[in-house]
Amino acid sequence: MDKYYEVLLKSQPFLGFSLEELRSVLEYLNANPVSYPKGSTVFNQGEKITHSGILLEGSVIAESVSYSGERRIIQTLHAGDLFGDVLMYSEHDPTPVSTIVREDSKVLLLDVNELMEKACNPLCRKALVNILHGLADKFWTLNRKIAYLSCNQMRSKIAMFLLDMQKRHNSQTFIAEYSREELASLLGVNRSALSRELSRMQKDGLISFYKSSFKIENLQKLRNCL
Amino acid sequence: MDKYYEVLLKSQPFLGFSLEELRSVLEYLNANPVSYPKGSTVFNQGEKITHSGILLEGSVIAESVSYSGERRIIQTLHAGDLFGDVLMYSEHDPTPVSTIVREDSKVLLLDVNELMEKACNPLCRKALVNILHGLADKFWTLNRKIAYLSCNQMRSKIAMFLLDMQKRHNSQTFIAEYSREELASLLGVNRSALSRELSRMQKDGLISFYKSSFKIENLQKLRNCL
DNA sequence: GAAACTATGTTGCTATAGCAACGTAAATTC
DNA sequence: GAATTTACGTTGCTATAGCAACATAGTTTC
Secondary structure, eight states, X not given: OGGGHHHHHTSGGGTTOOHHHHHHHHHHHTOOEEEEOTTOEEEOTTSOOOOEEEEEEEEEEEEEEOTTSOEEEEEEXXXXXXXXXXXXXXXXXXXXXXXXXXXXXXXXXXXXXXHHHTTTSHHHHHHHHHHHHHHHHHHHHHHHHHHHHHOSSHHHHHHHHHHHHHHHHTSSEEEOSSOHHHHHHHXXXXXXXXXXXXXXXXXXXXXXXXXXXXXXXXXXXXXXXX | OGGGHXXXXXXXXXXXXXXXXXXXXXXXHTOOEEEEOTTOEXXXXXXXXXXXXXXXXEEEEEEEEOTTSOEEEEEEEOTTOEESHHHHHOOSSOOSOEEEEEEEEEEEEEOHHHHHHTTTSHHHHHHHHHHHHHHXXXXXXXXXXXXXXXXXXXXXXXXXXXXXXXXXXXXXEEEOSSOHHHXXXXXXXXXXXXXXXXXXXXXXXXXXXXXXXXXXSOHHHHHHTO
């Protein structure tokens, strides 16, 4: 267990915990790592979820199977990532997502209902609050994505994204943490069409860029794209 | 206060509460209705949110002002609706949303942090769990919306929506709770273009419809649209 | 350092969906 | 019940963005 403390301290539920607090709450919850061999599943589409998981080591992906039987990868999880937190609470539908183990992995299973039952314990409350924050953050991420997708001009999508980045980095020069392909996916557009529009915006003096480094050349004009 | 019990029992935080439980928890939390005159705001864009609100009577809308200064209505709230629940938890950013009072309104303010502090009380826990469920539901609503928006063929969007409805109603015949305008907005398309594509799908024998009543005529073909 | 691969930029073609404008039926108002 | 409004369907025009195919530069592999 000890070898995973570092990962856990960086995971959403235990942000801000001291090592002592972490030890204490894990003992109190009687939480232990579970091994999943490559190819197994942690959650299955259609199941009812009773636990959330924190990936301690290995590799897990979340995917869903569409009506037409096509598989779509929703998320690739990394060590420290919390998954299943949203699933746990939407009891109504069974989960539309499966999590599939890509390499032998260790997962810490958290029963969030138990956490709630034990909320008299301040550490459990602290973890709960952290989980709530995480949920809210995921919510806003989705909201931004919807905002991007809702623009029906590509230039608007790009402008919105760039202005978000400017706000986050508090600078008109920044490096976006996305490849072109990923950015295209985030904005819901074709990659080559994205490249074309970026070039146009550069030609129009709105921005300049090289790979993932962007500079906003004319903030006012960029805002007018919205 | 008594006159609002009915509304509160139908609000997300107090679902499944008995009248006695509701009375008890409200007293315990010392929660009272607050009056907001027409034109005032409950939350202001840029503020830090410390409470969530349950609209007891009146009319409130949530809106945000974009970079370009344009106002966009995000949501129209009705009696019993919980708002600000997501906002409360994303401490990082101040809220990007304002809630504006359209008619003289009464709002019950809930300090969810207080609810968490008092989680030793089973009723407070119950309310917290309800709020979590509500959050998760909102999350899934957004997720579906993203799924719709992500299709780049209008027919795919429509098919996905109709298949969702079929699943929910458990029937190939159903009445969608959206007007054309609203449906167009949900799918992120132009209303008239939506009408056109619906007509085409009818001509192609996929569906039939009259206003908001839909019938899936060929399930397999519809699935193939995805 | 040659070869293979990957990420990104460029361009022509074309289908699609936005937009505007109009028609019609139903609902609401007085 | 006439008048107004609202909701929905229809259609032509056109800009836009998807797609495919290719170019190029940078990176990795051996």
